[in-house]
Amino acid sequence: MNTAPFLLRRFFFRLSTVVYLAASGAAIAGGNAVVIGQSIDLSGPNAAIGRDYVAGIKTYFDALNASGGLNGKRVQLVMRDDFGRADGAVKAVTELIERDQIDYLFGGVGDVATQAILNAPVFKQSGHILFAPLASATQGKQQPVLFWRPSQKQEIQHIFAHFSKLGIQNVGVVLQNAEANQDAQRTLTNEIRERGMKLTATANIGSSGGGGDVIAAEAARLAQTKPGFVVVIADTIGTSLFLKEFRKHDAQTFVAGTSLINLSTLRELAGARAVEWTVFSQVVPNPNAGTSPIQMEHLSMMKKYRDETVSSLTLEGFAAAKSLAKTILLSKKGGRGAVHDLMAQNGDIDLGGLSIVSTAKSNHLSSYVDIALFKKGSGLMF
Structure with missing residues (x-):
């Protein structure tokens, strides 16, 4: 198999990530920001998944910033490549917490990286909740992790x-x-x-x-x-x-x-x-269909802010980012207490035709599941 196209995409995505980090660092220095960190695979085995997830997250926050941000503060994303490895995830999350002084921590991709973060001493001591990782392994309700997706x-x-x-x-x-x-x-x-x-x-x-x-x-x-x-x-x-x-x-x-x-x-x-x-x-509806407000919003904002194809993962990232923003806006506590509030109470948040529900019995916010079928000619049908 010719691997050149994969390597080329990987190079350009890593380059764009470095540029974005530099821009974020400059803005954070201004002090008037809600800082959201993310340790995620951008150049390892799950890079394709990570790229799409990041694209959806960044698109939502770009649109939010354009409309005034969160309570008058701009959202700044600091993303670090963990290469899909346990040691990379520990290094990345340590830097995010200690050096970047993040307010919230978005999850990355894969069970290995997710477990490594949950076990990392600096994370355990930080009081952070790991929000919306893309992982399959079951984590008990007592663990400081809140999944957006169903189990x-x-x-x-x-x-x-x-x-x-x-x-x-x-x-x-x-x-x-x-x-x-x-x-x-x-x-x-x-x-x-x-x-x-x-x-x-x-x-x-x-x-x-x-x-x-x-x-x-x-x-x-x-x-x-x-x-x-x-x-x-x-x-x-x-x-x-x-x-x-x-x-x-x-x-x-x-x-x-x-x-x-x-x-x-x-x-x-x-x-x-x-x-x-x-x-x-x-775990999301058809990203190419405009049958609900959040699907239409996702399509519109991806077209406006990203020059790339939408996918289920860009929609999931978009929905997860919107969930975090709404959680922060609804919380009576400042700082990272917003996610703690969400985990501790029963309630639901409408994202626009797609809802999340928090309960004391589960650390999964969404229960939406659908089926996508590849038919003859490799067309994807939801």
Whole structure:
């Protein structure tokens, strides 16, 4: 595969990030700002996801600043590349808290980076709440983290409900070896048992996609069991490599995955024909449709402030940023106490046709789940 396009995009995105950080630092020096920090993967394995998430977040705050900011203060974003690594995340969040003196901390991408931040001594001592990380692993309500998106368990349950309605009873499972996927494996087992489905086989792939021969062998073995549909719990690269091999043996069985798969990257790596008849849970409505106020706002502001294609992740970033802004505006406490307020009370906030709900029983604000389908010609349909 020619990796030049990926490397070129990575270079230009990293360059733009450095320029933006420099601009942010100058503005912060003025003192009249609400400073929001973010440690996020911009050049590692989840860079494509990170780029889109950041684009949505920055777009919302650009629009907010243009209309007067938060209580008369401009919002300043300080984003640091953590490369998708635990050590990178700890370094980035330490600098954000100690040097940049951030008021709020936005989450990044992936279970490894998220857990590293939660375990970091400087974070534990800071009193911050990690807001809206893109992570799958379950975190207890006692942890200082507040997810915007629904849980991976809710996404898996939605996938199974979708196929159950179609009357499909035989399922194959693909599981990437990772500690964070243990919760997903338990959810899969429970869903199969409770719905009276039959597990035809489980394919195991390595933590970073595994070797090509291993994936090819596992894909062939799973195809031989003739599942009615396949659920994949893996990252974008692992899912892409499996799908490419599986389609050599089975061109039409539905393959399903969760929302932290970057669908554009999947299509590039697996190929347009391989992604036909695949479905992925999504935690926001169709980003290209203007059927609700927040969808229209997102489309309009992305067109005004960004020169790039919208995606589910740009809409999620936009919605998460709007949620944080509304939380700050509604809070009676100053500083970082706004997010603590939200976690401690029951209530809901309307974002414009999409709502978030805070409860004492959950640290997930949104429960919205939908399904996106790749059909013939690789068109994405919600």
